[in-house]
Amino acid sequence: MKKPLLVTLGALVIAGTGLAAPAPAQAATAPETPTGTSAGTPTAAAAPTFAGTVSLSNCSGSVVRFPDSEDDDPALVMSNGHCLETGFPAAGQVIVDRASTRTFGLLNSAGTRVATLRASKIAYATMTDTDVSIYQLTTTYGAIRSSYNISPLTLNDTHPVAGTAITVVSGYWKRTYACNVDGFAYRLKEGSWTWKDSVRYTSACQTIGGTSGSPVVDNATGTVVAVNNTGNEDGGRCTENNPCEVDENGTVTVRPGINYAQETYQIPACFGLDSKLDLSASGCTLPKP
Numbered sequence: 001m002k003k004p005l006l007v008t009l010g011a012l013v014i015a016g017t018g019l020a021a022p023a024p025a026q027a028a029t030a031p032e033t034p035t036g037t038s039a040g041t042p043t044a045a046a047a048p049t050f051a052g053t054v055s056l057s058n059c060s061g062s063v064v065r066f067p068d069s070e071d072d073d074p075a076l077v078m079s080n081g082h083c084l085e086t087g088f089p090a091a092g093q094v095i096v097d098r099a100s101t102r103t104f105g106l107l108n109s110a111g112t113r114v115a116t117l118r119a120s121k122i123a124y125a126t127m128t129d130t131d132v133s134i135y136q137l138t139t140t141y142g143a144i145r146s147s148y149n150i151s152p153l154t155l156n157d158t159h160p161v162a163g164t165a166i167t168v169v170s171g172y173w174k175r176t177y178a179c180n181v182d183g184f185a186y187r188l189k190e191g192s193w194t195w196k197d198s199v200r201y202t203s204a205c206q207t208i209g210g211t212s213g214s215p216v217v218d219n220a221t222g223t224v225v226a227v228n229n230t231g232n233e234d235g236g237r238c239t240e241n242n243p244c245e246v247d248e249n250g251t252v253t254v255r256p257g258i259n260y261a262q263e264t265y266q267i268p269a270c271f272g273l274d275s276k277l278d279l280s281a282s283g284c285t286l287p288k289p
Helices: 007-014 141-148
Strands: 053-055 060-065 074-079 094-099 103-107 113-126 132-140 165-170 175-190 193-201 215-218 224-231 244-246 259-263
Touching (some): 060 141, 060 215, 074 113, 074 141, 165 224
Antiparallel strands (some): 094 113, 165 175, 165 215, 175 193
C-alpha cells in the first residue's frame, strides 16, 4: 500500500526529514465548475483540479457522487480501505455502517482548505477484491455546493479503458500526477490481500505515501475511474508495499516502481436513494460481509 502517514511523519517529511519532500503541485487554477444541475450531472471536463478532493489525517480522498445522486442526498467521501482510522481491514473483512466521526479537509481548485467535513459513519470499507472506504457525511451535496461552490466528483459507472489519460489528485500532498492507464492486473497480490482487475499506471505516475485514496480522474470526462492505492517500491514479490501481478494462469510478474489503483465503476450499482448502501441490489458486485 501507499503507506498512510502519521501526522508527525507528515510534519517531518514537509520539513525535509525522512521521505523526500514532494515536488510542487502541477498547475490547477481552473475555478470550481459545478458538474451539473442536480448533484452534478457531468458536463464538458476542464483540467483536473483539487476541487472536491479532501485531506485525511493520513491519506487522500474525495467527495464523490453517483450518476443519479441528488442535491439532498447525504454526501460521501471515498478513500482506501487501508486508510481507515481503525487500521487495515483483514483479508476477507467487509465493514458496513460503522459509526465514525472522522473529519476531512475540503479543498478548492487551488488546493486551499476551505472547510472541515465530518463523517457520520463508514458506509462501506474493505481490502478484499478492492481497496476502498466510503464515508457518509453529516451534510449533503447541495449544502456543500451552496456554502463553498464546490461540487462532488462523479464516479464513472463504466470500466476504464487502457490508454486513457488520467490524473491522480492527492488532497494530502496537494499534488497531482499525470500519466495513462497502462493496462489491468488480473489479480494484484500484496501481503495477505488480493485485489481484482486493478488499474496499472504508466511509469509517469510516481505516487508516494499519503497519496493513498486519491481519486484517479479521466482527463477527458472529469469523472473518477479508480482510487489510487499501492505500488511496488523495492522490487519485492507479493509482499507489503511490493505488490505483484498474477495472471489467469498463475504467472507472477513483478514491476518495480510501477503504481496501481482500484477500479470504482462497480460502486454506483451498490448505492440507492439517499446514498443508501444496498449490497443486494441488482448489478452490485462489491464483497459482502
